[in-house]
Amino acid sequence: MFSFEFMQNAYIAGTFIAIICGIMGVYVVGRNMSFLSHMLSEIGFSGAAFGIFMGWQALSGMLLFTIVSSILIGKMSVQASKRESAISAVSSLFLGLGILFLSISNKNVSYATNILFGSVIGIGRDEVNQVLLLTIISLVFILFLYRPLKYDSFDHIGASVKGIHTNFVSILFLVVLALSVSTAAQIVGSLLIFVLLTLPAAAAKIVAKTVSGMMLFAISAALIGVWLGLYLGYVTNWPVSFFIALIECVIYFGSMIIKKDN
């Protein structure tokens, strides 16, 4: 299997994506932002379609859309009660825009499928390098922000009293989240980012009791999903995204059942 370059590429990219998603997912869960990360992925779809329409790489369009929108979201401090419907409205608009861009760019349907559901087997060495670069940038930001971000994500009241610039931390976090979403979309597609970003971290929240423990668990769960999913996809010729989704769901529901009593 590893004698094929495309499988090597898929494994390298997948590994880095699993690591960054495991880490970012813990913060997403801590900040109760699962819904928001879902919206970012839909905006990402629209951005990718826009990129194709403009004749750029899909990833460039995705980065543009997700980063700009994450800064806008950070600036609008929408009331919690209105947030969900606002997010739903914005998501629908961006999904619609995505379809529009795809249709006027005269690309065939497989483009849409690739963006929405991923095309990890198809990624080349250049794309692997992009994934590496984006992951490293994200990791550097996270390392730099680790303690204040952890405080703000798991105890917002305490962090704001401490004098941590929670608005600044929050916007920077959203930008890094945009980077991760765009990176992860390369492998699982924008519709299934949830699967790598939220499910492993949600399972970790059930199992682990420390932030570092949650990260370790989430990274492991994401890695198992990606590695095993790629293997099963290779063997069966079924879509890799399907297997990753299946494995992450098994891990998530498994954690729920095991930890049911406490």
Next chain:
Amino acid sequence: MTETLVQVQKLAMDFPGQKLFNNLSFDVDRRDFLSIIGENGVGKTTLIRALLNQVKPTSGSIKFRKGTKVGYVPQFRNIERDYPLSIRDFVALNLQNGKMPWLSKMERTQLDEILEETDLVDIQNTRIGRASGGQKQKAYLAQALVDNPDLLILDESTASLDTVRKYELFNLVQHFNQQHDLTVISVTHDFDLMQRYSNRYLMLKEDHYALGEVADIKNEEDLLDV
């Protein structure tokens, strides 16, 4: 000799339709245990937010002695049952001086000591979401104190506790006040708590305030007359 930690001068806050603190002035000295007491709506929480630099006063000033570190235990915190962190990890959130993701040896010692002193060692690995109300408040206290603040601000921290737990928490606060020179500002409408633990009081009323020694107050009526 006394050392003034906080100096509030001629403080006033105007909100639409309401004026709070008619030129409020008071000092807080190191090792003071000041209770801020008063009815709902007289601005106790607003005063705390001003002290924490979360709202700007309309006029007047609040000055801290240079280098004063403040710890805060809020009235309310959004910790639900499925909140993942253990008491130990929750307390450690307030260790913010180090830059590395992991704690240094010194920080671990600091953490061990505060858990020991707040009597949380045995339950340090319990998830805080699953802890009882009293244990939670102790963990909030430990988090505020792990960083060795000079001043601790408690905002109605006992509101949800029964009498036994209330005393347990305030005995701890008193211990830090007496043994570690911690200065305390406690907002409460609990007369008994004020009389038992604090040495000074600040009584806030709608249009005036009174400041004095708790020793001069014998019962709740005395306080209403001031």
